[in-house]
Amino acid sequence: MRPEQPPPLTREEHIELGRELTQARTKLRGLAALVEEVYGPQNHAAFTFQKIIEELETLSEDMQVQAAEDLRGQPVDGIYT
16 A cells, blocks of 8 residues: 655645745855855855755756646746746
């Protein structure tokens, strides 16, 4: 017997998660700019900040696809962008 799957996120939950991810990206961009300004773009920490930002972008794109799947028939454009 398979364990019961939890229900997908609601529209409101997707919207809230989208807001949180947008805020995280904004905050990390500011921190990355600071580290790059202080230590230069070739600094390992500056590089890592950029990789984290790229991965958050990928996560947001993946969550946009997931929202479309979870909320079939509902408008989802821009929830995670």
